[in-house]
Amino acid sequence: MPITYYIILSFALFSIGVVGVLTRRNAIIIFMCIELMLNAVNLLLVAFSKMHMNAAFQAANLSGTAGTDGQLFVFFIMVVAAAEVSVGLAIIVMMYRNIHSVDVNFLNRLKH
Amino acid sequence: MNIIQILFGVLSAIAIFSALMMVTSKNPVYSVLWLIATFFAISGHYILLNAQFLAIVNIIVYAGAIMVLFLFVIMLMNLNKESEPRKSRWLKIAGAIAGGCLLLVLVAALKDSAVDGQVATVNQGNIGLIKSLGKELFTTYVVPFEISSVLFLSAMVGAVVIGKKE
Numbered sequence: 001m002p003i004t005y006y007i008i009l010s011f012a013l014f015s016i017g018v019v020g021v022l023t024r025r026n027a028i029i030i031f032m033c034i035e036l037m038l039n040a041v042n043l044l045l046v047a048f049s050k051m052h053m054n055a056a057f058q059a060a061n062l063s064g065t066a067g068t069d070g071q072l073f074v075f076f077i078m079v080v081a082a083a084e085v086s087v088g089l090a091i092i093v094m095m096y097r098n099i100h101s102v103d104v105n106f107l108n109r110l111k112h
Numbered sequence: 113m114n115i116i117q118i119l120f121g122v123l124s125a126i127a128i129f130s131a132l133m134m135v136t137s138k139n140p141v142y143s144v145l146w147l148i149a150t151f152f153a154i155s156g157h158y159i160l161l162n163a164q165f166l167a168i169v170n171i172i173v174y175a176g177a178i179m180v181l182f183l184f185v186i187m188l189m190n191l192n193k194e195s196e197p198r199k200s201r202w203l204k205i206a207g208a209i210a211g212g213c214l215l216l217v218l219v220a221a222l223k224d225s226a227v228d229g230q231v232a233t234v235n236q237g238n239i240g241l242i243k244s245l246g247k248e249l250f251t252t253y254v255v256p257f258e259i260s261s262v263l264f265l266s267a268m269v270g271a272v273v274i275g276k277k278e
Binding site: 006028087089 | 117140143147160162165169170173174189203211231233244248267274275
């Protein structure tokens, strides 16, 4: 499968995430759009790791571990995303307790 | 047009359609469910790329744990109704145009890139299996792996400190 297809698919998913961040006002949905952008990047990293493996095979380097790094980066991105979600949802719950809404437009003055 | 291209097209269509529905649906619970559908489609792409470990981890961690956390928060705060105030239509159109321009610029930048003609191997290669990934993770990347446990500990402490009642 040509790498260009995967790049365009990841760009499309990332752009949909950007549109969601720009147009929605619910803080939870903005957070979910950020998760979508992270997943688009993950998909691109996995595709690039397989591309790297293919290039190593073409160069007759049959050691077989070329491209493992990209998939481990995806693993670490998932680790960081899980930690980020736990802290971010705690912040959203605290925000809901203070201003009784999750609308980000109530927060644009950074005070309450 | 072989079976792999058909699978790629179907999975891509599911992923993009679910992502669009996630952005446009009014009810936050529906958004979470559409995002889970997107994650399953991306996991299908991982399986197609023979990255089975990441496919399973994506389903367990994202669709299983993170999205259930989102659902818990939405239902605890009783947000599962269409309560979002109306935003001006022009702002939505401007956001869509800005995102479309970003996509256009990225795809146009792809035209001159060096990856043209490169191929991502599908359905073969064993670098995505647990054996090779685990060997690499516990030899070369063992220090970041241990540091990530400290990151989880600090995230746990931070979530408890932020979330506790005054």
